Amino acid sequence: MEGPYPFVAMELLQGITLEQLLMQGPSLTYNQKWELLRQMLEILTILHKTNVIHRDVRPGNMLIQIDGVGNSVKLFLIDFAFSVGLWPNHLPDLPYLLTHPQYLVDLGGANYKPDQLKWDDAYSFYRSALMIDSNYENLFPELWNQLFSSINKIIYSHQ
Known part of the structure; x- marks a missing residue:
């Protein structure tokens, strides 16, 4: 946090973004979908x-x-450059x-936040899961309810 450019350093990870995976077509199994939703909830909890x-x-x-x-x-979850605490x-x-x-208007993408200058990570995960x-709601009701009930719990609005 010191100096003019605060930063977070992370290890290099290999993989594919969910966005790229979704563009390839419906290739995820039932178990993979369940596991992704479970891990979204785990990250959201942290x-x-x-x-x-x-x-x-x-x-x-x-x-x-x-x-x-x-x-x-x-x-x-990658790219914490615009995170706030x-x-x-x-x-x-x-x-x-x-x-x-x-x-900040484009940060998070219009489809993944509740308002132009309001962020709710639970809402963002919910939209990503969709x-x-x-x-998802019918496939994994327990996980889905946990995610859905987390919306509006911790939000940030730019003043």
Whole structure:
């Protein structure tokens, strides 16, 4: 957080984004869909427990690794460049964004946030899950209810 350009360094991950996977067509099995939704909930729980709002949860920022042998899937949420933290885990907004909110309008994509300058990571995961399978609610009701009930719990709006 020191210096003019705060950053987060992460290990290099190999995989394909969920966005790329979805463009390839419906290739996910029932078990893979269940596992992706479960992992979305796991990531969301960590974000909520730490009071961090990613603000850019969308299929392009979800990296998927598929094991070629057992076809198991592993989900990683990437690109925390625009994340903010709420008290007590205060991660401030980048200074230039405070005076240039127009850059925030596209952040997260219009389909993955409830409003132009409002972010809700649960809502973003919910919309992403619908992109994987619009029947998630019926396929995995328990996981779906956990995700859906998390919407509006921790949100961030740009002032």
